[in-house]
Structures are given as structure tokens and as C-alpha cells.
Amino acid sequence: MPDIPRPSLLSAPIRRRDLFRLGGAVGGGLALSSLLAACGGDSSGSGSGSGSGDGVGAGQTIGLSLNGNNAYSSYVAEGVLKALEGTSYGFVGVQNNFDSSTELGNVQNLLSQGIAGFVTLPADAATIARAAELAQQQGVPVGNALWPGPSDADEYFTGVADLDSVEGGRMIGEWLKENATPGPVIVVQGIVGQGFSERIDEGLDEALEGSGFTVVVREQGFFARDTATSIVESGLQANPGVTAIVAYAASMSNGIAAYLEANGIDGIAHVSSDADDEMFEWLATPYLSASRYYSAAQTGLLVTQAVRAAIEGGDVTFDNQVDQVMVTAENAEQVVAENPYRYEQFAEQAASV
Structure with a gap:
């Protein structure tokens, strides 16, 4: 590393x-x-x-x-x-x-x-x-x-x-449109059924519609870093042109950022949601670009x-x-x-x- x-x-x-x-x-x-x-x-x-x-x-x-x-x-x-x-x-x-x-x-x-x-x-x-x-x-x-x-x-x-997680999804989408290159997007949800991930999905999809960004992977990471990392690893292998990764929790983005660092992948816009102590360390590196922050x-x-x-x-x-x-x-x-x-x-x- x-x-x-x-x-x-x-x-x-x-x-x-x-x-x-x-x-x-x-x-x-x-x-x-x-x-x-x-x-x-x-x-x-x-x-x-x-x-x-x-x-x-x-x-x-x-x-x-x-x-x-x-x-x-x-x-x-x-x-x-x-x-x-x-x-x-x-x-x-x-x-x-x-x-x-x-x-x-x-x-x-x-x-x-x-x-x-x-x-x-x-x-x-x-x-x-x-x-x-x-x-x-x-x-x-x-x-x-x-x-x-x-x-x-x-x-x-x-x-x-x-x-307002619908608005939160829109915020992430608008940030990507202003700061990232259009292309395939990997989305790592939290847990479907809480009513949380579904609302972020709604806002994100609305913001990205017609923008050139296309969600090619959307899977539940269950707020677990290893699960989230596996989703991203498989997604990148199947979609080598990915330009953005969005994860719906810092607990998952921390693992994703570590994976990107370990593999020398620094050309992808990686956006998280919420915040924890470790996330702020990754935010100072090329492996995490931004987060939809709330407390x-x-x-x-x-x-x-x-x-x-x-x-x-x-x-x-x-x-x-x-x-x-x-x-x-x-x-x-x-x-x-x-x-x-x-x-x-x-x-x-x-x-x-």
C-alpha cells in the first residue's frame, strides 16, 4: 500500500x-x-x-x-x-x-x-x-x-x-455533475427496507437523469466495509470505465477508500454520506472526494x-x-x-x- x-x-x-x-x-x-x-x-x-x-x-x-x-x-x-x-x-x-x-x-x-x-x-x-x-x-x-x-x-x-434523503440524493448527484466525469456509476446502498437508501436513490436518479452518468451497479452494502468493498471490486471488474462511486454511509466508504488506495485507483470520484472519524482522514486523500454531510x-x-x-x-x-x-x-x-x-x-x- x-x-x-x-x-x-x-x-x-x-x-x-x-x-x-x-x-x-x-x-x-x-x-x-x-x-x-x-x-x-x-x-x-x-x-x-x-x-x-x-x-x-x-x-x-x-x-x-x-x-x-x-x-x-x-x-x-x-x-x-x-x-x-x-x-x-x-x-x-x-x-x-x-x-x-x-x-x-x-x-x-x-x-x-x-x-x-x-x-x-x-x-x-x-x-x-x-x-x-x-x-x-x-x-x-x-x-x-x-x-x-x-x-x-x-x-x-x-x-x-x-x-430529507431525497434532497440528499439530489445533492450528491448535483455535486457529481459539477465535479466528476460523466460515465458509469457504482452505488452502494445501506439496507433496503429502512426507507433511507430508497429515498437517496430517488434523489440521485432524479439529479443524474440525462446527465451522462449511468448507474450500472446498485447493491446493498449493509453498512459493512467488507461487503461494500466487494461490491465495488466486482463492479469495477465488470465496468472498467466507472467514473464515480457513491456509498450511502461513511462506514462503507472507509473500506472502499482503503481498497482504492491499495490498488492505486485515484481517478474515480468517490462520494460518501454522513461522517465518522475515519472518513475525515480519507477525505484528505485522492480516494474520497466528498460526502453528503449530516450529523x-x-x-x-x-x-x-x-x-x-x-x-x-x-x-x-x-x-x-x-x-x-x-x-x-x-x-x-x-x-x-x-x-x-x-x-x-x-x-x-x-x-x-
């Missing part, structure tokens, strides 16, 4: 055990990395970080269900913990290995523990709709951090993180605020808009300063039992 220096923009990716359970008041934190501190991240350790709750939430627990085990879901958890900062809420969380049957069982288990509020990063839209219905029947407010868009299931959710932590923060408002009798906002913008190496620092993708002071809580 060529020895290409990469700026150490961010700390190493966070790992999480398959199951974490955190009881007691929200507390205990880590200092932010130097970049996030410079970008305005909160590293004060005040509020829940010092373990001093204000009495709000005492005796009540917030449950969190994550679709899988990767950096993105860790950052969602950090956003949830940020929203509980300075309170006395307890916190309990599970992850579902991207399996819908596991997801439903885990949520039922959380509800059986008497949680006061519930936040979800869904593995499957239909499954989590059923889980939210069960929660509503028990009077438990639910926040959805990966809302697929309006549906009949909305009556079961207290608040949703409204990330995983913001999604967790917004819906947890809605759940808290419902529990505490405040004003509840159902539709919570999530910011998104195209990010490159040139504007990354400014974009992260304005909207951090994580709250690293809560990394230890989000990552370990």
Missing part, C-alpha cells in the same frame, strides 16, 4: 460491544479531541458530565435501540446522552445487529423494564413502527432518529429526525429533546429538521464547527458497558 500521509484529523473510530446497559444518572465524560474542541464542541464536562443532575428525570429511564454496531450508531447515542446532560435520567441501550426480529424483541424487553421514554435508530421501518405502537400503548413517548418520511406510522412517534449526533439529540418534552410536559416538536451539506477537505473544519457530528465527551458511555 502506498505510504500516503494523512492528517490525523480525528481520533480513532469508536468501537462498541454488542450490548450496553448504563444505569443511574447520566454522567462521566471524556475530553473532546483537539479538532472538535477547536470547532466549538462542548468539552466542559459540566452538567451530566460531572455527574451532577438537576433532579429532572430522577427515577426515570430513557431507552435507546440502535440498529447495529458501528461508529454512526455510537454518535447517535452520544447525541442522546448530550440531550440528557445535566439531568438525572437513567439510560439503557441495546443494539440489534441490523436484524428486524432482534429489534422487535429488544424493544419489547426495554418496554418491560418500565422505561419512561424511548429513542430508536431503526433497523427496519415496518418493525420499528410496530414497536412504536407498543410503546404508545404503554404511554411511552418515542423518538425516531432515522425517519423514512411521512407514513401511517407517524401517529406512534412523538418526534422524528427529519433528514448522526444531531439526529439523536433532536428526538431525545422531543421525548424529554413529552415526559416533562413541555412543547413537543414532531418534525425536527436535520441539517445537511456537501463536505470536502476544503470546508470540513468549518462544517464540523457549525454542526458537530458527535459529542466525544460521551464516547465512553456510548461505547462500553
Whole structure:
């Protein structure tokens, strides 16, 4: 592999055990990395970080269900913990290995523990709709951090993180038209069924129509770097003229970028979506061109605020808009300063039992 220096923009990716359970008041934190501190991240350790709750939430627990085990879901958890900062809420969380049957069982288990509020990063839209219905029947407010868009299931959710993924797909397509050479495109989706990848597909296809860019491969990568890399490798072998690769998550793009580097392939425009620590290192190389950036932590923060408002009798906002913008190496620092993708002071809580 060529020895290409990469700026150490961010700390190493966070790992999480398959199951974490955190009881007691929200507390205990880590200092932010130097970049996030410079970008305005909160590293004060005040509020829940010092373990001093204000009495709000005492005796009540917030449950969190994550679709899988990767950096993105860790950052969602950090956003949830940020929203509980300075309170006395307890916190309990599970992850579902991207399996819908596991997801439903885990949520039922959380509800059986008497949680006061519930936040979800869904593995499957239909499954989590059923889980939210069960929660509503028990009077438990639910926040959805990966809302697929309006549906009949909305009556079961207290608040949703409204990330316009159709617009996100358009943004990626418009970026390609302005910055890449028209030709064959490989698309690596996340998981079909969440309602997330399908909406990016819609916007991307709309933007690329008649542009000279043609999607020749479109497959699910299941947010796994090895699966995504295999899709790209096979796609390049079958379509040697590929000019662009689009992956719907940084967790997959990291593997793709490593593959491109290892094989000396640097003439392809590679665009990702969302962000994690490792992605910013690749963004400083020829192997990742841009990302449709939005903050995983913001999604967790917004819906947890809605759940808290419902529990505490405040004003509840159902539709919570999530910011998104195209990010490159040139504007990354400014974009992260304005909207951090994580709250690293809560990394230890989000990552370990």
C-alpha cells in the first residue's frame, strides 16, 4: 500500500460491544479531541458530565435501540446522552445487529423494564413502527432518529429526525455533475427496507437523469466495509470505465477508500454520506472526494429533546429538521464547527458497558 500521509484529523473510530446497559444518572465524560474542541464542541464536562443532575428525570429511564454496531450508531447515542446532560435520567441501550426480529424483541424487553421514554435508530421501518405502537400503548413517548418520511406510522412517534434523503440524493448527484466525469456509476446502498437508501436513490436518479452518468451497479452494502468493498471490486471488474462511486454511509466508504488506495485507483470520484472519524482522514486523500454531510449526533439529540418534552410536559416538536451539506477537505473544519457530528465527551458511555 502506498505510504500516503494523512492528517490525523480525528481520533480513532469508536468501537462498541454488542450490548450496553448504563444505569443511574447520566454522567462521566471524556475530553473532546483537539479538532472538535477547536470547532466549538462542548468539552466542559459540566452538567451530566460531572455527574451532577438537576433532579429532572430522577427515577426515570430513557431507552435507546440502535440498529447495529458501528461508529454512526455510537454518535447517535452520544447525541442522546448530550440531550440528557445535566439531568438525572437513567439510560439503557441495546443494539440489534441490523436484524428486524432482534429489534422487535429488544424493544419489547426495554418496554418491560418500565422505561419512561424511548429513542430508536431503526433497523427496519415496518418493525420499528410496530414497536412504536407498543410503546404508545404503554404511554411511552418515542423518538425516531432515522425517519423514512411521512407514513401511517407517524401517529406512534412523538418526534422524528427529519433528514430529507431525497434532497440528499439530489445533492450528491448535483455535486457529481459539477465535479466528476460523466460515465458509469457504482452505488452502494445501506439496507433496503429502512426507507433511507430508497429515498437517496430517488434523489440521485432524479439529479443524474440525462446527465451522462449511468448507474450500472446498485447493491446493498449493509453498512459493512467488507461487503461494500466487494461490491465495488466486482463492479469495477465488470465496468472498467466507472467514473464515480457513491456509498450511502461513511462506514462503507472507509473500506472502499482503503481498497482504492491499495490498488492505486485515484481517478474515480468517490462520494460518501454522513461522517465518522475515519472518513475525515480519507477525505484528505485522492480516494474520497466528498460526502453528503449530516450529523448522526444531531439526529439523536433532536428526538431525545422531543421525548424529554413529552415526559416533562413541555412543547413537543414532531418534525425536527436535520441539517445537511456537501463536505470536502476544503470546508470540513468549518462544517464540523457549525454542526458537530458527535459529542466525544460521551464516547465512553456510548461505547462500553
